[in-house]
Amino acid sequence: MTGTTRGWLLAAGLTALGAAAVWAATASLNNYLLTLIAFAGINVMLAVSLSLSNGLTGLFSLGHPAFMMVGGYIAAILTFPANRKGFMLPDLPEWLAAQQWPLLPALLVGGAVAGLAAIMAGFPVLRLRGHYLAVATLGLIFILRAVVNNLDGYTRGALGLSGIPKLTDLWWVYAWVVITLFVCWRIKHSSLGRTMMAMRENEMAAACMGVPLARTRLMAFAIGAVFAGIAGGLWAHLVTNLTPTSLGVFLAFQLVVMVVLGGQGSLAGAALAAIGLSAIANLLRPVEQSTGIYGMTQIVVALVLIGVLIFRPQGLFGSREPGVLMRRPESSAPSRTAASTQTTHLEQRGST
């Protein structure tokens, strides 16, 4: 099992390298740069988890911000200082108003509720295909916005929650980025990931081979939503302010752009695209400020996207992962070789 050992060693090495980078960053950079890196990390989480549905399974979902909103609001209500809850959120039941949780359990509950919400929404929504699915998931954002707006006593309505404790720091983001990448990577390279990709390529063929379509679709949607919920919680505790309009359609499209740029189904590609787009937007900010041409960033990002779609429509990596990160088939056990061959086959089809 040398292949597996090599994989684990590589993963451990990369994690340690990342941790060293985070440590160096927190020691030397100012708050502005640390905030930028933290947002880039949250974008990585979102883009990678969105790849599960949009990239691997071929479900075009725009619903990620809705699940972020669920996770963000739940986590923020749980961590909110108990002494301010009484008058700010008067309708909360007493047992909940007295709670003031640390970040980790709040994030986990937020993620779990987001996952449940995805399962509930998924039953009707995932029966749709293509544009219809995109529009229906877009609708989720508006439904949630209306719900949050009208649950005044629980969410403070249109005014939103302000003064959420600033608990998110770079270490929290880094840990969750690693967990997201790890889980999604394992899913992609497991039989579940194979069935997802098989469905993307040809649903009927996959169904004929015995792939349970509805269940797999729902799983891709719900697992992505769990990470979106957790990312929403991290986001809320970084911005310290959460309103019904904080997470909207614009963000949904930005995330889709990251997945498309990275390559449909490539996790490393989605992560790199998330980092790249965050970097472009913020590198151009000082240029905007000194020239006074506000709005230039959006134009540059749009041009990059158009350029990629014309010259490299499969995205950075297609459906593959960068070669160094992959197991080498010759060092694997025979059963794994079979699986790898299948992957190569699928990936080739995905990239054509």
Added chain:
Amino acid sequence: MRTLKTIAAAGALATGLGAAAEAQETVTIAALYNLTGGMSSIDAPALNGALLHAALINEAGGLLDGTVMLEVVGIDTKTDQQETATAAQQALSMDNLVAGIGYGDTTFVLAAAPAFQEAGIPFVTSGATHPMLPTWVGDHMFMTAFGDDDQSYAIADYAYDTLGLRRVAVWTDDSMDFTRALSTFFRERFVERGGELVGDDFFMMGDTDFSAQIARLQAIDPAPDGVFVSAIPGEAGLSVKQIREAGITYPIVSGDGFDTELVSTVPGPDLANDVFFSSHTYRADDRQVVSDFVAAYEEEYGRPPENAFSPLGYDAIGLVAEAIEAAGSTEPSAIRDALAGIRDYEAVTGMISYTRETMVPPKPVAIIEVQGGEFTLLETWFPDEVE
């Protein structure tokens, strides 16, 4: 923009020569505004006002006897709260930062100001009007505009006393905190004065068809004396047009969301009648500061101030400059203390004094009438403690 910078540089150079021996310092004021996206029609004029005031101050020789020059750095936060949080951190990492200003909307202030509060840097919002803002954020938060309670009270008093309205229906844009607050305070005051509310109806930002609300309004029997429409500019013009087209002639009253040309251009001069709203005092105001401001703005940008938010941005810089002079220092903590001590600062949008416990400045409110598409300043309303 470029001419402003040249003027600023020339001003800085001139004073630098004049006071050659004195050490000169340029301090930074970060201006956080949504220059692109949905809020830009409100925020971009405010930044223009702020840049203009800083340039005029530098041109006139700076602050503290020419030892301090102002540099206003505008940051675009794209009507996005994530950008806002990042921009606040960027602002706080700038060299020589003495204060932050920004925003015409409460939501964005709440995303940015707490970071300034935590870092001990004062933040002056030019246009946000929620009366609880300083209470929520803390002692480094200052407001340039009046609170929503004052502007609602002003128009409620005018509607009751002068227009003689007794039975009023209320329409509210239910998608914004500002419009909801405005309606809440109006209802409170109007009922307190002895008026009666005969209908409550809602719409959402972006609605273009008000026929359902109009039908319900016409069904109220006996007919109301007037209707209060709590809306922002986009819906203000449309609602007036459709109400008048339906043949309803009684007065329409509102707050500063109606302070826009759209109220006369969308319905046209034949229909834009009997509209009364409360707003910031600068339109049709004959004080010297106001005419100086309007003239300077026209000279710099080649057009009159777009709306009340440009003088508010101008006043936000004025408050910071006044505080630097009063403190005799550019230490942020000294500037904060001086801001809190400001009394009777003659701003373009009216006198500013931080005398209330809520730290919301008790400012005069203008009552403006629209007849035949023309805006006329009718009277100025003063909060109880100023009278």
